[in-house]
Amino acid sequence: MTMRQDYPAVQTLLQQPSLDTDLKNIAEKILRQERITPAEGLTLFEKGDVGFLGALANHVRERMHGDKTYFNRNFHIEPTNVCVFTCHFCSYSRLYKNREEGWELSIDQMLDIVKSYDGQPVTEVHIVGGVHPKMQLDFFVELIQKIKAHRPDLHIKGFTAVELDYMFRKAKVSVDEGMRILNEAGLQSMPGGGAEIFHPDVRAKICHDKVDADGWLAIHRAAHNRGMVTNATMLYGHIETYEHRIDHMEHLRQLQDETHGFNTFIPLKFRNQGNDMSNIPESSIVEDLKLYAVARLYMDNFPHIKAYWPMLGRNTAQLTLSFGVNDLDGTIDDTTKIYSMAGAEEQNPSMNTAQLAHLIKQAGRRPVERDTVYNEIKDYTDVVFSDEELLVTK
Secondary structure, three states: OOOOOOHHHHHHHHOOOOOOHHHHHHHHHHHOOOOOOHHHHHHHHHHOOHHHHHHHHHHHHHHHHOOEEEEEOEEEEOOEOEEOOOOOOOOOOEEHHHHHHOOEOOHHHHHHHHHOOOOOOOOEEEEOOOOOOOOOHHHHHHHHHHHHHHOOOOEEEEOOHHHHHHHHHHHOOOHHHHHHHHHHHOOOEEOOOOOOOOOHHHHHHHOOOOOOHHHHHHHHHHHHHOOOEEEEEEEEOOOOOHHHHHHHHHHHHHHHHHHOOEEEEEEEEOOOOOOOOOOOOOOOHHHHHHHHHHHHHHOOOOOEEEOOHHHHOHHHHHHHOOOOOOEEEEOOOOOOOOOHHHOOOOOOOOOOHHHHHHHHHHOOOEEEEEOOOOOEEEEOOOOOOOHHHHOOOO
16 A cells, blocks of 8 residues: 655644644644544634644545545436425425426336446446435335346445435334345445434524434444444535534444444535525635544544545545545446535536546545445556546547
């Protein structure tokens, strides 16, 4: 593993006479690989500048992963954007009474999407969407079974805890029973959506009518107890405070201590177009980078920190690779509308393997294709791509 190691850079920072004593003490704990407390995490947000946090986070990232930056070949299926919930930050969903403004895919239509990738080396289908009152547990069990029957090797990652909470309640099954049914049908892992901000004060203002923090955590715990891996997210940059962010990450860190079932932590940036919170300005790139760095420092038991490039944009996603991030998600293939509808830079989010690997190389990192559970498939460091593959215009 290539190790660039920013340890000398961190040591130089620690020797600066102007460095705040609290920051110095926290940095020394991190270098000793000791866990930092919630109060210390808050101090990093409040006192740490972007250069200091980046050097520390990069040190941790390179200690864990060297220069490796992971991606996978995936596509999304979004069954519907019709939803029973009214999250104020959401630009994506349409209420059931206005369902003619949205879309509702049948099982056959979704299976056709899967079949369109026949013969292509994709490894994962990511299924997530709105909470449609008529798309219930039996509907999704049938979908999963048919995908598995058609392409057994395709890893099925699906459904946020918000979708699952509704499915299980409508089907009158417990969380454990619901997870058993879906897992036995072929669901292998879960994304991390729907977490938003766990603190009840924030949740009451931005997504009051959907599953609360305890419910979200219980569903992920049930998945972990079945041997399934899941991801975790945090929606940041709206009305939350630094304290709310640390509280959110602490809940996740505690569950990870208990189950060890999380693969990846994914901060998701609030985008303000086309929703009820459009009056709130979006966070700056500096604040984005600070958040990723603190996440890497605080989430010490999470193997991976991911920057979801369709949400951040390619250039900012590249920058995060020096601020603790070691995963950029996947090729996507223009199969998600969740962030493009909210005004993200990527209005047609799709990169081929060559483009994504090249993006990682440009940042001085090693692009490594992975599967969903981080088995390494291919290292693209020494692969030379043609202009045609990169879609370069001469």
